[in-house]
Structure formats: C-alpha cells, structure tokens
Amino acid sequence: MGARNKIKIFSGTSNPEIAKKISACLGSKLGKLTISRFPDNETYCRFEEEIKGEHIFIIQPTCNPANENLMELLVISDAAKRSGARTITAVLPYYGYARQDRQSKPGEPITAALVAKLLKASGVNSVIVMDLHSKAVEGALKMKKIHLHALPVIVKYFRRKKLKDLCVVAPDRGALRNARKQARLLKAGVAWIDKRRLAASKVLVQKIVGNVKEKNCVIIDDIISTASTICEVSRFLKNAGAKNIYVAATHGVFAGQAIKKLSRASIKEVVVTDTIPQQNTKKRLKKLKVLSVAELFARAIERIA
Numbered sequence: 001m002g003a004r005n006k007i008k009i010f011s012g013t014s015n016p017e018i019a020k021k022i023s024a025c026l027g028s029k030l031g032k033l034t035i036s037r038f039p040d041n042e043t044y045c046r047f048e049e050e051i052k053g054e055h056i057f058i059i060q061p062t063c064n065p066a067n068e069n070l071m072e073l074l075v076i077s078d079a080a081k082r083s084g085a086r087t088i089t090a091v092l093p094y095y096g097y098a099r100q101d102r103q104s105k106p107g108e109p110i111t112a113a114l115v116a117k118l119l120k121a122s123g124v125n126s127v128i129v130m131d132l133h134s135k136a137v138e139g140a141l142k143m144k145k146i147h148l149h150a151l152p153v154i155v156k157y158f159r160r161k162k163l164k165d166l167c168v169v170a171p172d173r174g175a176l177r178n179a180r181k182q183a184r185l186l187k188a189g190v191a192w193i194d195k196r197r198l199a200a201s202k203v204l205v206q207k208i209v210g211n212v213k214e215k216n217c218v219i220i221d222d223i224i225s226t227a228s229t230i231c232e233v234s235r236f237l238k239n240a241g242a243k244n245i246y247v248a249a250t251h252g253v254f255a256g257q258a259i260k261k262l263s264r265a266s267i268k269e270v271v272v273t274d275t276i277p278q279q280n281t282k283k284r285l286k287k288l289k290v291l292s293v294a295e296l297f298a299r300a301i302e303r304i305a
C-alpha cells in the first residue's frame, strides 16, 4: 500500500489511550501536536511537525465533555487544513450529540447533523466512526466514511465464556433485528422487552416477550448513558427468573448516577469498549470489563488512506 508511509496519526486529549493503541496496531507513533488552553480557556493547538501533503488522521471521540472535545477536534482540523494536509480524517470512536438525530418537538435542533456540518466546515474530508446511534446520523455525515461495529469484538468475548442456556435480550422492539443477529452469532435464544422512555433518565418496562427463566441473559446495546434502560430491563429479567444478566454496549457513557445504579443492579458483568476512556470507571465499577476496538480502527485507517 503506497500511501501507507504518508499516514500521520494525531491524538486530541479526549482518549489518548485508544489513540496510542491504534497507532501501535499500525506500527507507528503518534505525531507531535501541542494542545493547550489560553488563559480564558479557549483551545490552542499547533502541529509540531510538517504535515503538508500528508494524510492526517485525528483521533478524538467527542465524549463528555462533548463541547470541549468537539471544539478541540474542530480546532485541530482547522490547523491541519491551514498547514496543507492532503486529506483530514476525523476518527471518532464515539460521536457525541448523535442522539439528537431528529426533531421530536418543534423548536429543537438536530445536533447530529450540526456536528457533521461543523466537521466538514473545519476541513474534515472523511470520518471513521463506530456504532452510530441511528441511520439518520450516518446519513447526516455527507462525506467519505467508514462505519465500524464493535459486535465482532463483543461476540468473541462472550463466545469465550462458553455460557450455557444463553438468551440475547433486545432492550426494545427496535433492537430486535440486531438481537436476532447477535443470537445467531452466539447460538442463543432471543427475547425482547417492550419499554417506554418516560424521561431522559426514566424508563418503564412493560413486558418481556420470550422465555428468560433460568437463562444466562445478554443484553447488547449501542450505548449505556444513564443506565436507566439497562438497569430497568435487568430488574425485570431477574423478576422473570433469569439466572445471570450480562450487559454489553459499544459506548460506556456512564452519565449521572449510572455507576451507582449499575453497582447495585443485579447484573453480573458490564462490558463496554474503549471508544470512551474508562480508567476511572474501572476503579468505581468492579464488574466492568473493557474490550479494545483499537485494532478495528487501525485496519479502517489502512483502508481509507
């Protein structure tokens, strides 16, 4: 691959751990980029090496604090463009603001689309993303893109456990199609939950469709944010006679009281990936297992360059 030696990978400050892992998978080192703050807290950055004519990859999930991390990404991209980078690829293991992907009430924004426009305006030519919240977000990214999925990594992990009487539980009806696919891969049964979201951090489970009695239940979702969905579903599963409950999600956002709720919930293990840094969460949530998706991003970078 001729362009390979032209790849230059830089990391923002939101998840340097995954950035290091990705560049290690590619057998390269992270490029030199200074990022700091002005006295008034505005973001400053400077490329400390020549990037003119190069293919630049900026690794920066826009996780919490999303405003800070997004702005930092835009500032880095602008600097890359002004320094003559040949192409700029934003590598967003987690794409923040994705869940506002439509107007559910008049007067609301569509932030998923706004972020896509901002990326383009800052000079980004292509993106590499993982498990976007919806097709609408993917559609909003009107540029070259690679949309990765963490499912192979999650499935591999659960296969290794060799759990008996496995049942994949879809956390809502919309997730049933994915759950069927997950169940096929895990050679498991399927059940699904009929739930309603009452507020941002309140979910009401109405019924379970399928048999979960004495089963090892696995719930695989795209995101755990307030953990309301997962905890409420788990409570319901336990009452319905489930043996053990495992939950997995690509993105561990863990907002608000999520860690406390998950610690208390009758969940045996919480599995997430490293799209968002979890070093601190690991200390506070003993049942947390973090799987790395760095290899998938490294292979995608090779494909796009």
Ligand code: R5P
Pocket (backbone or CB within 6 Å): 171, 200, 201, 203, 221, 222, 223, 224, 225, 226, 227, 228, 229, 230
């Ligand atoms: C719903 O559409 C998503 O797949 C997740 O189930 C949801 O966003 C998780 O949010 P929370 O953890 O706040 O319940």
